[in-house]
Amino acid sequence: MTGPIADPASFRDPAGRVYRAGERILRTVSPEIASDYEQVRASGLIDDLVERGWLISSDTADLAALDSLDAALGDGVHAVIEHPRLPLISYPYEWGFLQLRAAALLHLDVHLAALERDMTLCDASAYNVQFLGAQPLFIDLLSFRPYREGQFWEGYRQFCEQFLNPLLLHAYCGVPHNAWFRGRIAGIPSAELSRLIPLRRRFSKRVLTHVVLHAALSKSVHKPKTDLTVDAKQAGLPKPRLIGMLTGLRSWIDGLAPAGSTATYWDDYSQFKTYSDDETGAKHDFVRRFVADVQPGMLWDLGCNTGDFSMTALDGGAGYVVGWDNDLGALDIAFARSLEAGTRFTPLYGDACDPTPAQGWAEQERAGWQGRGAVDAVLALALIHHLAITNNVPLEAIVSWLVDLAPCGVVEFVGKADSQVQGMLGLRDDIFPDYTLENFLGLLGERAKIVERLSLSPGGRELLWYDARDTSAG
Amino acid sequence: MRLSKHTIRRRASRLAFLVLLVLPWLAAPKTAQAYLDPGTGSILLQIIIGGVAGLGVVGKLYWHRLRGLLGLDKKEPQEEPPSAVK
Numbered sequence: 001m002t003g004p005i006a007d008p009a010s011f012r013d014p015a016g017r018v019y020r021a022g023e024r025i026l027r028t029v030s031p032e033i034a035s036d037y038e039q040v041r042a043s044g045l046i047d048d049l050v051e052r053g054w055l056i057s058s059d060t061a062d063l064a065a066l067d068s069l070d071a072a073l074g075d076g077v078h079a080v081i082e083h084p085r086l087p088l089i090s091y092p093y094e095w096g097f098l099q100l101r102a103a104a105l106l107h108l109d110v111h112l113a114a115l116e117r118d119m120t121l122c123d124a125s126a127y128n129v130q131f132l133g134a135q136p137l138f139i140d141l142l143s144f145r146p147y148r149e150g151q152f153w154e155g156y157r158q159f160c161e162q163f164l165n166p167l168l169l170h171a172y173c174g175v176p177h178n179a180w181f182r183g184r185i186a187g188i189p190s191a192e193l194s195r196l197i198p199l200r201r202r203f204s205k206r207v208l209t210h211v212v213l214h215a216a217l218s219k220s221v222h223k224p225k226t227d228l229t230v231d232a233k234q235a236g237l238p239k240p241r242l243i244g245m246l247t248g249l250r251s252w253i254d255g256l257a258p259a260g261s262t263a264t265y266w267d268d269y270s271q272f273k274t275y276s277d278d279e280t281g282a283k284h285d286f287v288r289r290f291v292a293d294v295q296p297g298m299l300w301d302l303g304c305n306t307g308d309f310s311m312t313a314l315d316g317g318a319g320y321v322v323g324w325d326n327d328l329g330a331l332d333i334a335f336a337r338s339l340e341a342g343t344r345f346t347p348l349y350g351d352a353c354d355p356t357p358a359q360g361w362a363e364q365e366r367a368g369w370q371g372r373g374a375v376d377a378v379l380a381l382a383l384i385h386h387l388a389i390t391n392n393v394p395l396e397a398i399v400s401w402l403v404d405l406a407p408c409g410v411v412e413f414v415g416k417a418d419s420q421v422q423g424m425l426g427l428r429d430d431i432f433p434d435y436t437l438e439n440f441l442g443l444l445g446e447r448a449k450i451v452e453r454l455s456l457s458p459g460g461r462e463l464l465w466y467d468a469r470d471t472s473a474g
Numbered sequence: 475m476r477l478s479k480h481t482i483r484r485r486a487s488r489l490a491f492l493v494l495l496v497l498p499w500l501a502a503p504k505t506a507q508a509y510l511d512p513g514t515g516s517i518l519l520q521i522i523i524g525g526v527a528g529l530g531v532v533g534k535l536y537w538h539r540l541r542g543l544l545g546l547d548k549k550e551p552q553e554e555p556p557s558a559v560k
Contacts (some may be wrong), residue, residue, distance in 0.1 A: 152520050
């Protein structure tokens with residue numbers, strides 16, 4: 001029997017620590033912040049935010065109900081709290097523009113609500129926001145502390161690096177934040193962004209303040225001659241100014257959109273509505289049948305695009321759907337539609353050929369695709385030809401990877417006769433003699449049972465429902 | 475060309491802002507106790523945003539800076555560690 005496992009990302013703030021005990025999520029509160037914590041609790045802020053759906057709920061863990069190893073967490077700590085387990089942990093470099101913007105706005109709203117009750121946030125980490133479907137949710141209970149008059153916004157730099165600057169990079173420079181943020185998990189420094197902001201954007205008061213001046217000041221204090229120190233508490237940031245900063249940032253961020261996008265581009269997803277033809281309709285029926293039969297708690301839709309089949313999977317009875325795609329425009333549409341419908345579908349930026357790696361401290365702080373919990377079922381529609389033909393991944397490797405990722409799923413094989421594959425091969429040699437439906441069926445059949453297949457177009461597209469849970473098939 | 479009152483006021487405010495931009499260049503205040511390093515530049519910026527009271531402190535910083543340059547104050551080295559994620 002193993003005891004609770006400390007979450008590898010929960011070590012920075014000594015105020016407490018998060019543990020996983022089986023399926024349960026427990027959080028300890030250190031004695032050092034006991035009085036702060038009780039003040040926050042007594043203020044009513046926590047209940048208010050939970051009621052608004054902004055903050056993850058928390059209960060005092062019933063230590064008596066835990067087994068002895070888990071209950072040992074209670075030794076020497078002020079309190080042990082239990083949170084509901086989220087279906088998925090995702091990271092800001094996996095979010096599209098709209099997701100990061102929604103997370104930033106939530107963070108500011110939570111901070112403003114805290115200040116109303118004379119509480120504040122001691123940090124501004126984007127990793128403290130998670131998504132339940134498309135709803136952003138603040139998850140760090142111990143970020144709340146009593147506010148002292150004149151106190152600076154300690155998380156300001158972190159807010160800029162992890163929310164504001166990545167959004168500005170996309171909005172003002174036309175460069176999505178994802179690759180850079182993934183390459184530097186602390187976010188994008190103002191000093192670096194400041195060098196990239198186009199001239200015509202530089203002279204707005206907001207950019208001058210939060211980017212240019214912020215960068216210049218941060219740089220100047222790195223110089224070795226700046227050795228003078230005073231207690232900044234003497235100066236302080238009056239509360240109305242802090243609130244002004246937060247509301248100013250809020251209205252700025254609320255108005256940001258990816259460069260080159262029209263204001264309504266993510267609203268107009270009707271063109272992506274399904275059932276445009278018989279083939280698509282048949283595909284949806286197939287997926288719905290599969291999901292209804294398998295009833296997956298967690299389904300991954302690889303290459304989810306705007307989420308058509310993710311929605312169908314939810315309709316069919318999937319508990320939760322995570323969609324991955326590398327088209328950020330499509331992801332914004334998928335996010336907007338999930339938000340509007342209030343579904344349990346979270347679209348994320350990712351690429352099967354370049355999946356999110358495990359990284360951060362000891363390469364464990366932020367999980368890769370593999371560390372994201374069990375995937376019960378997978379959809380891989382119009383994906384295999386991209387892996388095999390565009391990225392030269394051998395069919396055998398694709399089959400192994402897919403079956404290892406999820407024990408059952410629906411996979412679409414797009415043959416060489418298909419116009420899209422023809423287009424892919426148009427400018428290169430056909431070095432894929434093994435890329436045939438027969439070959440793919442043979443490889444998949446070795447690893448799993450083919451429960452059902454459907455030919456969508458002769459010699460072209462074929463849907464395959466595989467199930468590897470029945471070991472006699474393999 | 476005659477400038478409207480509004481334009482003049484806007485330009486003056488922008489100029490005042492640019493002056494503020496270069497003022498606190500050399501100062502480095504110590505920050506409050508926190509697990510997260512807020513970044514000295516980020517605190518300085520908030521001193522400026524803090525307004526009049528903050529300007530007094532910035533002025534005081536320069537006074538100390540001047541004294542330091544003249545060798546009247548003892549120097550205390552300070553470095554800013556890289557930011558942290560959580």
